[in-house]
Amino acid sequence: GAGVSQSPSNKVTEKGKDVELRCDPISGHTALYWYRQRLGQGLEFLIYFQGNSAPDKSGLPSDRFSAERTGESVSTLTIQRTQQEDSAVYLCASSLESGRYYNEQFFGPGTRLTVL
Amino acid sequence: AQSVAQPEDQVNVAEGNPLTVKCTYSVSGNPYLFWYVQYPNRGLQFLLKYITGDNLVKGSYGFEAEFNKSQTSFHLKKPSALVSDSALYFCAVRDWDDKIIFGKGTRLHILP
Numbered sequence: 001g002a003g004v005s006q007s008p009s010n011k012v013t014e015k016g017k018d019v020e021l022r023c024d025p026i027s028g029h030t031a032l033y034w035y036r037q038r039l040g041q042g043l044e045f046l047i048y049f050q051g052n053s054a055p056d057k058s059g060l061p062s063d064r065f066s067a068e069r070t071g072e073s074v075s076t077l078t079i080q081r082t083q084q085e086d087s088a089v090y091l092c093a094s095s096l097e098s099g100r101y102y103n104e105q106f107f108g109p110g111t112r113l114t115v116l
Numbered sequence: 117a118q119s120v121a122q123p124e125d126q127v128n129v130a131e132g133n134p135l136t137v138k139c140t141y142s143v144s145g146n147p148y149l150f151w152y153v154q155y156p157n158r159g160l161q162f163l164l165k166y167i168t169g170d171n172l173v174k175g176s177y178g179f180e181a182e183f184n185k186s187q188t189s190f191h192l193k194k195p196s197a198l199v200s201d202s203a204l205y206f207c208a209v210r211d212w213d214d215k216i217i218f219g220k221g222t223r224l225h226i227l228p
Contacts, residue, residue: 033216042220043160043206056215091160102148102210104162 004108006092012114013082021077021111025094032075033105034067035091043091049075050097082115089113118143120209122219129197130227137192137222139207148210149190151181154221155203163205166190177201197226 005024013019025032034046045059049069060066064082069075079086089112093105120141129135141147151163164175171183181192192205207219 035218043218045215045217048215058215093160102165102167104150104165105152105160105216106162107152107160109159 004092004094004106006090006108006111008111009109010112010114012116014116015084016081018078018080019082019113021079021090021092021113023075023077023092023094023108025073025075025092026096026106028072029094029096029106030072031095031097031105032069033093033095034075034077035093036061036088037091037110038088046077046090079113082113084115087113087115118147118209118215118217120207120217120219122205122207122222124222125220126223126225128225128227131199132196135194135197135201135224135226137205137207137224139190139192139219140188141190141207141209142188143209147183147188147190149181149183150208150210150216151175151179151190151192152206152208152218153177153203154206160206163192199226199228202226 007022030051032049035043037043047067048056064080067077089110091110092108095103095105149166152160153163154160163179164173166173166183174180179194183190202225204221204223206221208216210216
């Protein structure tokens with residue numbers, strides 16, 4: 001596709017339910033990032049995938065959060081037993097990494113998660 | 117650990133005046149610095165980056181940023197602000213461990 005896509009665009013769920021958020025990066029982009037943006041706040045790093053390396057999970061806020069990536073394509077962010085404080089926009093970004101030449105990230109439109 | 121600070125939550129500038137959005141950083145190695153913009157109801161967009169070379173970096177929409185190593189700053193600038201520049205601006209830094217850290221963002225209001 002032309003850009004990073006995310007689905008669903010909006011998700012409303014009840015407290016305690018599990019949710020899955022999907023990200024389709026730009027084809028050929030080896031790096032993929034997940035961020036969380038609470039209302040009126042900045043971007044909070046969650047997790048980073050780079051090629052076949054072990055992902056950097058240091059930003060995941062609790063063990064209720066997990067993410068997977070299939071090769072260099074689709075990624076899924078899963079939140080188990082959702083809490084109201086999980087309500088936020090979840091942003092995915094991808095970039096083309098080439099050695100030490102760091103390229104800009106391309107962001108998806110985000111998934112707005114509301115936990116009732 | 118690397119970090120980036122945007123000391124101003126909000127900046128107000130009259131249309132036509134020069135604007136500056138401040139960013140300072142802290143990294144253990146050579147910094148790789150970025151600016152992104154988030155327009156209302158739109159996704160984040162890349163504006164410009166500093167990797168190496170000239171300290172003055174030019175980017176999209178007439179924006180530029182000056183890398184100052186001694187002051188560990190990477191302020192975003194534009195000579196003449198437009199109302200359409202009103203948006204949320206994020207500074208970001210990338211360190212040797214490849215993780216990109218974003219600042220909290222600065223909301224820029226251009227007053228007509």
